[in-house]
Every structure is written in C-alpha cells, then in structure tokens.
Amino acid sequence: MLGLFRWQDLLDIVIISFVVYRLLLLLVDTRAMQLVKGIFVLGLLAAAARVFELQALSWLLGKSLTALFIAIPIVFQPELRRVLEELGRGQIWQRRQAQERAEQLADEVTRALVYLQGQKIGALLVLERTTGLKDVWRTAVRLDAEISQELVVSLFWPNNPLHDGAVIVNKERILAAACYLPLTENSNLSRWLGTRHRAALGVTEVSDAMSLIVSEERGEISLGIKGHLSRGLKEKQVRRLLLHYFLAREEQKGGLLEQLRRELRELWPGSGGKNEI
Template sequence: MIDWLGNFFSNRPLSSILDVLLVWYIIYRLIIYARGTRALNLLKGVAIIIAAKFISSTLGLQTIDWLLGQVISWGVVASIILFQPELRKALENLGRNLFRNRKHLRNPSQKLIDDLENALLYMSKRKIGALISIEANEKLDEYIETGTPMNSEISNQLLINIFVPNTPLHDGAVIISDYRIAAASCYLPLSESSLIPKELGTRHRAAIGLGEATDALTLIVSEETGSISIVKHDHLHRDLDQESLRILLNQYLMINEEDKDEQDILDDIRDFFTAKFTQKGGK
C-alpha cells in the first residue's frame, strides 16, 4: 500500500494531490450533510464494508472478498432506492446553493435581521416574553445541549410561536447557530453582578450572564413591559425602539458588503444614540 502510494504521487505529483484533496473534500461534505439524518448510519455502514473489503483483500480471504465485492456492487443500487428522498433533497440544495442570488450569498445575515426585527416588534406589542441568543465566534454547544434540539430554518413566525405563553418551549432561551435555530428552551448562566438594576428580571440577568461568558448576542423582550433590550459582552442596550433596534442588529449581525472602517460605524452609532438620549432628556 505504501509503495503504491509512493508510485502514485511520484508519477503524477500535482494531479494526484489535487485528486486526493477533492476526494477528501467530497467525503467531508457528505458527512456534514448526513449529520443528524439517517443517511449518516448508511455512511458508517459503507465505511465498515470498505474497510472489511480492504482487510480481506490484503489477507487473501478470497471468499469474503468476493462476497463483500458483491455487496458493494449491489449496495449502490440499493442505496439509491432506499435513500431516494435524501438524494433528491441533496441535489435540490446543491442547485440552490450554486445558483442562488449573489447578494444573498454575500449577505446571509439580512434575512436573519429581518426575521428577528419582525418577531421582536410583534412580541413587544403583545408583551410576550422572549430570550434569543445568536452564536458568534465562541460556540454555545454546552448551552444548546440543555434545551430541546430543533435545527430549524429561521422565520419570524416560528420564533413568535416558540415564545407564546403556556407552550412547551416558551421557557428558556432560543439559541441560533449558523443561521438556524439550534435549540429552544435552553438554560443560560445567570449573572451575579450587583450592578444589574433591581427592576430587571431573570431574562435580562441570563442574557448578561451569557454576555459575560461568551461573545454571543442576546435579545430580550420583557414580559412585564414589552420593552426590547440587547446584550453584547457587558453592554446592555435597553428600551429600544424600532429604529434603534434596526441599527444595533445591523451593527452586530450584518456582513458588510463595503469595506467601511469599523471605527466609522461605531462613531455613527454613538452619534445616533447621543442624539436620541439628548432629545429624551436622558443622560
């Protein structure tokens, strides 16, 4: 095997390396797609059969090698029949990913911002309590595991339905990871800070606690007042109106299409909130 690999790479160094890399990439994408579906069990079975075929061929077990060869030959046809829905879905996803709108490709966060804004404003008007955390660079797996797995596409209707009172998932936080709802009814760490105002409840304390531990962005709708708040690290933005909410969501979630300097963005936001608080007579 080692001699064969050596001859393979020495005779065609560039093309063989590219060939191997492409094969590994295809295998990687198959595993990523199959994760969380019954197709993953199929891939595990295929890997075991291929490994057994290699071992039997190496050891000279001719009968077993022949039987495994037949299994592999007919297994391809059987897999197409058994997993036809999954294969069709994979081809549809491939077509959408290749030919989807270029703007959406550069800015996948735009739909997320729209859905979050619509859901938060709807729940704010009706005083529906909500707690939504969006994963950033630091993974939130340990918090996702405390909730109910969903792995669902994001829509404002789904977010609203999750937090409707007296439904199974309305308690706890929704966690968004990679532009999908990873889980609902998750437990977040409560902050022990003595600087948190007494009028803020458990949702705000949980959002601040997560901000202290990770770089996640957390959105809160108060069940008592309907006010909207945003927490990022140790920054708490309270009582946001629609315009303020939109600006902060774009600041934290938008993938910028232009190479605008980060300091200019922060200055624009600071000037906006300074003007808003001045008009209201705030500090």
C-alpha cells in the same frame, strides 16, 4: 517510487479530495449521508476480508456493494437530484449554504421574539459568542436542541416550568433554558428596569455575549451588549442583528460589535442607540 510521482498527481489528488468534500457537505443532514456511512463501513469490511483471505465474506460483501450501487439511484433519487441542481447553480463552489442557514435561523428567532412581543410575554435570550457560558447553564436545564420559532415561544410561554430564566443559544443550537444570570453591578440604571433587563446586562458585563430582551410591561425588544442597553428595536433591526450573529466567525472578534453599532446608528441616527448606561 517518489521519482514517479509528478506534480500533476498531487494536483489530481487535491482536486478530487475537494470535490468529494463539497459533495459530502451537500449530503449533510440528509438520508443519503447515512448511506454513505454504511457504504464506508462495508468497504472497510471488504478490505479486511481480502487481507485475511475470507473468500466467502469477500464474495458476499462484493455482491452487496454491487446491489447497493444499482439501488442508490432509485432509492435516493430526490437527494441525487438536489445535488445535481446545486452543481448546476454552481453552489458547490460558493458559501451559499452558510448564508441560507444563517437567514433561516435569524428568521426563526425573529418571528419568535416578535410574536412574544405582540403577546407581551417576557423573554430573555442570550447569544453566546467566544466566551463560554458553561458556568451559567451547567446548573440549568440542558436542551441542546435545534433553533425553531415554536421551541423559543414555548420556552417562554407563561406557566411553562422553564419560562422563568434565560435561554442560551450557541450559534445553531439552544444550549439550555431556565438559566439564572448574574445581575448587573451598575447602580445608575433606571429604576423602571426590572430583574430581566438587569440580568441581561449582567451577563454581557462578564462575557462577550449579547442578549435580546422582550419586555412584558412595555412590549418592546431591547439589545444588551458590553454592558449597554439599546431599547425599542424593530423587527427588521432584530433580524439583521441576528443575521450578523449567525454569520459571524470566530476570527472576526471585533467585526460583530462594529456591525451592531452601525445597525443601531441607522435606527437612531446620532445616538448609537437609546443607551440606559
């Protein structure tokens, strides 16, 4: 049996598996993905019916699958057209989806922070990286929600029950709100910095997370990372920092920090940022 197996057969299997995998990625978060799951379940039932020689069930499932394959192009025309468009642009072979998703998340968070800055509403957003912050958010209000401008703004809106505390984000999800963070142990900070900034620095001293702070008194956005505070970030700068974060991969542990330092040097040449520490 193994003697009949050629290297071309192995290559054939690998190529088909890769194509099916990329097609499934294009269908993620669409209605068509639920259909694929349904067809898979029906296929398993049909196989089981044949093994146990359940002729009536096999006939019924066979007719159902035939009807589904006829109805799919009609019901899911928009999804199929989208897949073909992606194939036509060659996106199935590229990582454009990850880039577009990161840009979308960066835009959502940036717009939220800039809006809060314009309204002078205080906010503290913690971006979790490789070090888990479960000890911080397990006693807070769990959300596990998708990131959106409206949700971030509403969480920090005055008189909202969840506005007092930090919001923790992990890649593509908002994990929790109303989180209380450890305060920094650095005694050399400016006395003008309040509890929000001290908490933002405290969490970066006990983990590799970074924090974004909106000051309600000064109406400015600041970045906390590795126990250092950089103040006065502009909208473009915030977006680029967030884009680096959402694009960062686990294996590039030192890459994100270096990118942030480069960004801050561009904003404040020769200083690396207005560090309070």
